[in-house]
């Protein structure tokens with residue numbers, strides 16, 4: 001939301017900040033991990049389905065981000081946000097329809113997978129995720145304003161996305177995939193959680209009760225530590241009970257990123273101008289830990 005820092009920045013930089021390229025890893029990781037678990041269990045992977053799913057997920061994230069700017073422009077919460085696609089183009093309706101075009105393309109790709117499988121399960125799961133994503137930001141729900149974003153995010157990018165990815169390869173379900181989905185759901189949610197630390201003042205002013213507004217930045221930093229630790233604890237449990245291959249302990253190689261993120265937030269949680277970059281540390285942690293987990297299943 002806020003962006004006093006963006007004042008005076010070149011347009012190209014604002015566009016890059018509005019498009020948020022690093023954020024598209026949230027599309028890639030759940031599909032890669034769900035497909036990796038499927039590969040570990042079946043020794044087979046359908047690259048046509050994987051590629052279609054990845055492109056479709058990227059299109060869905062484009063919709064999510066464009067429509068977030070559209071709905072935030074409707075409430076006025078983004079009035080000072082220079083790096084909003086609506087503020088950059090000055091055309092709310094064009095962005096609304098561009099977002100819908102991406103959603104249509106994403107759903108069409110997923111529908112194609114369901115058509116190939118002659119089974120509606122995958123498209124039904126993804127439609128449910130998109131509805132929940134809409135409920136986070138769109139009228140009349142705007143559940144993000146009630147602080148429910150992190151729960152929705154964990155469910156959508158965790159159990160729903162990984163189950164859809166796994167099912168798209170195997171047309172079945174898996175407990176190991178469910179445990180992996182919890183890990184990915186949590187690491188994705190950590191990104192959203194981190195994006196709230198620097199916005200407390202503006203969120204309060206706009207009546208948005210983000211988790212950080214509700215619990216305060218100090219407790220937020222402590223919760224971040226425990227939820228980050230849970231990524232590693234759950235991976236270790238997965239190996240200990242024999243659900244995950246030992247190689248998934250590779251995820252521990254991302255521990256330095258986790259320590260960097262949690263130390264950074266502990267130090268700067270109450271300094272909005274410093275803590276605002278923690279979201280991108282969280283993106284790095286999510287990407288690295290997700291890829292390492294996937295690698296552990298592939299090898």
Ligand SMILES: C/C(=C\COP(=O)(O)OP(=O)(O)O)CCC[C@H](C)CCC[C@H](C)CCCC(C)C
Pocket residue numbers: 001002026027030057060064065068072126129130132133134136144149150152153156157161192195
């Ligand atoms: C758009 C999101 C966060 C931005 O929130 P906020 O309004 O606070 O940000 P700004 O301050 O920058 O305006 C992410 C919200 C995620 C949502 C809770 C869940 C989305 C689910 C997806 C649609 C699922 C996609 C699954 C796919 C990978 C198959």
Ligand SMILES: O=C(O)C1=CC(=O)c2ccccc2C1=O
Pocket residue numbers: 020023026061064065153188189191192195
């Ligand atoms: O713009 C953002 O802050 C986010 C965009 C986004 O697509 C996403 C997806 C999953 C978790 C968090 C986030 C964001 O924080």
